[in-house]
Amino acid sequence: MSAKALIFYGGWEGHEPEACAAIVEEMLQAEGFDVRSEAGVAVLGEADLARFDLIVPMCTQVSIDQVPLERLCTAIEAGTGLAGFHGGMGDTFRDAPAYQFMAGGQWVAHPGDILDYRVEIAQPQHPLMEGIDDFEYRSEQYFLHVDPGNEVLATTTFDGSHAPWIAGTVMPVVWTRRHGRGRVFYSALGHQASEFTNPQMREILRRGLVWASRTTDSRETGT
Template sequence: MKALVVRGGWEGHRPVEATELFVPFLKNNGYDVRIEESPAIYADQSEMSDTDLIVQCLTMSTIERAEVAGLRAAVQAGTGFTGWHGGIADSFRASSDYLQLIGGQFATHPSKEPASCGGTETDNFLRYSVNVTDLGRQHPITAGLDDFELETEQYWVLHDDLIDVLATTTHPVRPWHPWHRPITSPAIWTRRWGEGRIVVTTPGHSLDVLENPNVRAVIERGMLWASRTASGS
């Protein structure tokens, strides 16, 4: 099996260190791992057709038309595609074709009370729950996991209804918020695209979150589930 790790973009998500957490898992599960520092590889049809799994950690940045077309074609043909946090749910904001492929896009992460914010990334670290759905309790990626809590960025996601939501998170209403009722966002979802499988896990802002046993289990199980060999079953 061949896995392609594509990383880069905004350095705040530490794409090199984050992906290196999972390379040993891939190798231990029989993958030959190739690492690329840009999405240019997506335009290489021969390489993509031979790839069973893509793990992307590339926040924001840009993608060329041929690259996103190559990515879409590979997934449609059966290549698995997965990632976490902004590395997949906030990539290539200007590409509508990429956004359609993923099915959900980061919109914001609400902050603490403005008076308590000091201008650091911890302004956006909130205590919140990740709630496994009924579907999630039966799905191989999340089966056996209970609801769990994190203190990190809580993603507010814009999404369509072609995704299969395995876990959600609910944004409450605080006195300083302009919205008027709680908002539930998908926190973990899968998506079928042609013969391919996509898995998105929104927690993962920092290395400590990725090392949380629940988050790590979801990401690792998602890699195995999304892979081409799994999608044939």
């Protein structure tokens, strides 16, 4: 039986949620997932979330009522995976601390907006990072409030050009974590659909999506 994935997308149009959702849907289908992709968050109140092996949020700056939020958190705690990227996951429900606790972080700034920066692999032997070297990237360099319990797989260092007081700050870019029985994966990379042409960004996300799913062989590797 195929693994089942749910993508819910929407919110701020600057992140091109519909286009990004279509790309991720194709990625997951190529990995053998049966994918349901829905605009908005209504699906979180309608669907039996526990039947999904993976949930991928792509909704920047949206709100959610308490009952569907609780249903989402309960599904992840019970073993459904949660995985996503950039503001679609890192700034989904900014007024919902329970979601941020589950995701492991929350976006707060991107000093300088679009710029060139370096992504440094923190754990090159980890299954999600194996064979990927440090690389240059052009996008928003995310400054996040993060859970110190995250397993950080990649970082970036702020040089202070646009906010001198954060010069030298090492910020997580990619992390994994547990939330109950569920696996959680996050990558700060992927501001718009065009960034999927970056091979490192795309491969890291592909691996993370598969890793987080409840029913994949990757359960036997990593954390």
